[in-house]
Amino acid sequence: MTDTTAQTAGNADGAGPAPPQTLARRVRRSFTDSSGSIVFGMEDGTVSIFALVFGVAAAVDLGAGQATRQNPYVQSAWMFITDLFAAAVPVIPFAIFGLGTARIVSLIVTFALLVVLGVGRARIGRRKVLPTVAQTVGIATAAAVAGLLVGKLIS
Numbered sequence: 180m181t182d183t184t185a186q187t188a189g190n191a192d193g194a195g196p197a198p199p200q201t202l203a204r205r206v207r208r209s210f211t212d213s214s215g216s217i218v219f220g221m222e223d224g225t226v227s228i229f230a231l232v233f234g235v236a237a238a239v240d241l242g243a244g245q246a247t248r249q250n251p252y253v254q255s256a257w258m259f260i261t262d263l264f265a266a267a268v269p270v271i272p273f274a275i276f277g278l279g280t281a282r283i284v285s286l287i288v289t290f291a292l293l294v295v296l297g298v299g300r301a302r303i304g305r306r307k308v309l310p311t312v313a314q315t316v317g318i319a320t321a322a323a324v325a326g327l328l329v330g331k332l333i334s
Contacts, residue, residue, distance in 0.1 A: 213257040218299045222315065225265040225292055268292050293319050 200208075210217065272284035297312030304311070 209253055210257070213254050214299075215303055217257050217261045218296060218303060221261040221265040221292070222296045222300070225268060225289060225296065225319070265292065265296075289319070290316065 269285045269289040272281040272288065275281070276284055293316050294312055297315035298308055300306070300315060301308040301311035
């Protein structure tokens with residue numbers, strides 16, 4: 180007889196054995212539990228890389244995070260993954276299009292991502308959507324303008 184203790188441990192309510200957790204369920208649960216870190220990672224990556232593309236690196240802390248019981252290593256892994264994704268969004272158009280078109284496409288897709296992230300921040304923080312989206316886009320815009328100004332000063 181094999182040891183299946185881990186798979187047949189009782190449910191929290193004592194109603195019987197819990198179904199085995201598949202990898203997909205564990206990833207989904209981890210994703211849900213880390214939603215604040217994911218949004219923060221995506222926002223931070225998007226804003227930082229957007230500013231870099233337009234002139235200077237910027238580190239912007241938008242404060243979107245939530246305390247969970249999630250392992251900090253798992254949260255940081257999700258943050259890393261989402262940061263890579265968000266960082267790629269403003270940069271990919273420059274690999275696909277010419278410089279003039281890439282600037283416009285980068286601006287549009289970055290704006291769209293920032294709006295989605297603002298909505299996510301509002302939902303996670305239980306805030307009003309429009310002001311939270313405006314804050315998210317406003318901070319990114321300020322970082323881009325600062326990047327342009329610093330770029331002009333040092334060139």
